[in-house]
Amino acid sequence: MKGQLQRRGKKGSKKRKAKKPISNLTAANADLHDLYQRAVQDPDFEIEFLNRAYREIRNKEPRHLREDFCGTAFTTSRWVTQGDDYTAEGFDLDQSTLDWGREQNVQPLGAQAERVNLVRGDVRDPAVIPADIRSAQNFSYQVFHTRTELLEYFRAVYAGLADDGIFVMDMYGGSEAVEPLEEERWIDDEFIYVWDQDEHWPGTGEHKCYIHFRFEDGSEILRAFQYDWRLWSMPEAKELLAEAGFKRVISYFEEFDDEGDGSGEYKVNERGFPCESWLAYIVAAK
Numbered sequence: 442m443k444g445q446l447q448r449r450g451k452k453g454s455k456k457r458k459a460k461k462p463i464s465n466l467t468a469a470n471a472d473l474h475d476l477y478q479r480a481v482q483d484p485d486f487e488i489e490f491l492n493r494a495y496r497e498i499r500n501k502e503p504r505h506l507r508e509d510f511c512g513t514a515f516t517t518s519r520w521v522t523q524g525d526d527y528t529a530e531g532f533d534l535d536q537s538t539l540d541w542g543r544e545q546n547v548q549p550l551g552a553q554a555e556r557v558n559l560v561r562g563d564v565r566d567p568a569v570i571p572a573d574i575r576s577a578q579n580f581s582y583q584v585f586h587t588r589t590e591l592l593e594y595f596r597a598v599y600a601g602l603a604d605d606g607i608f609v610m611d612m613y614g615g616s617e618a619v620e621p622l623e624e625e626r627w628i629d630d631e632f633i634y635v636w637d638q639d640e641h642w643p644g645t646g647e648h649k650c651y652i653h654f655r656f657e658d659g660s661e662i663l664r665a666f667q668y669d670w671r672l673w674s675m676p677e678a679k680e681l682l683a684e685a686g687f688k689r690v691i692s693y694f695e696e697f698d699d700e701g702d703g704s705g706e707y708k709v710n711e712r713g714f715p716c717e718s719w720l721a722y723i724v725a726a727k
């Protein structure tokens with residue numbers, strides 16, 4: 442999993458050394474959606490986790506995915522390549538992002554593209570097909586600032602699932618999550634991705650973040666993406682999912698390696714880790 446954040450345990454260090462790359466990529470010739478996908482998305486990893494969670498809970502294979510906040514539909518598109526009976530829907534509000542995804546991710550699938558349906562709409566809109574799995578990744582549900590809005594979304598998710606459907610969302614937290622910080626990492630030795638946690642207000646949970654990109658020639662794209670979020674805590678989300686009707690709500694926390702960094706391995710863990718920075722999935726079963 443790439444994700445917007447690096448995971449660190451107690452032993453982690455803030456800055457990572459990167460080798461110096463040689464690249465012709467600059468702020469002038471870069472494509473924002475391509476930079477975003479390469480920096481923070483890993484559809485194969487996401488799909489592996491979605492399949493695993495469904496299998497563990499339902500003891501069979503899922504077929505239909507609805508990806509909320511799908512953006513460029515990177516994961517939605519990859520989902521249908523698993524087999525001829527796999528279908529997917531992606532919901533997003535932004536037409537230009539969906540258009541980019543249709544051209545760059547869906548159309549190249551050829552005949553398989555017929556099994557992808559991109560919908561310009563709110564994630565609270567009803568489903569076209571009841572989903573085996575509904576997914577909300579990269580923390581996008583944090584656009585909902587109030588309990589009423591998040592509960593309304595979770596109720597819509599519940600209603601749009603097949604009878605044996607599951608919902609999978611990711612979450613981050615830890616002491617660093619509420620601190621202003623900038624975190625950099627080189628991507629493919631070509632450009633630097635910057636996660637800028639700019640503001641956090643403890644009284645309201647308001648959480649304002651940006652993604653910037655920097656290039657070897659010194660050029661940069663500041664505030665390429667901006668997020669006006671509320672940082673939700675895991676107990677709040679778990680309680681709201683139960684209130685929306687989900688029978689089982691399970692958290693899977695990422696484990697740490699010997700260096701104190703995220704290992705990429707997620708295990709069922711109800712209480713999580715008291716550390717600087719953690720990542721987790723919440724899986725809610727109807």
Ligand SMILES: C[S@@+](CC[C@H](N)C(=O)[O-])C[C@H]1O[C@@H](n2cnc3c(N)ncnc32)[C@H](O)[C@@H]1O
Pocket residue numbers: 481482509510511512513532533534535538562563564565578579581584
């Ligand atoms: C951070 S991107 C997520 C892209 C991708 N899912 C990922 O994992 O990286 C958030 C997307 O959510 C969309 N969005 C925000 N609010 C929405 C809403 N209420 N309904 C549908 N899409 C929404 C935005 O247009 C944007 O494309």
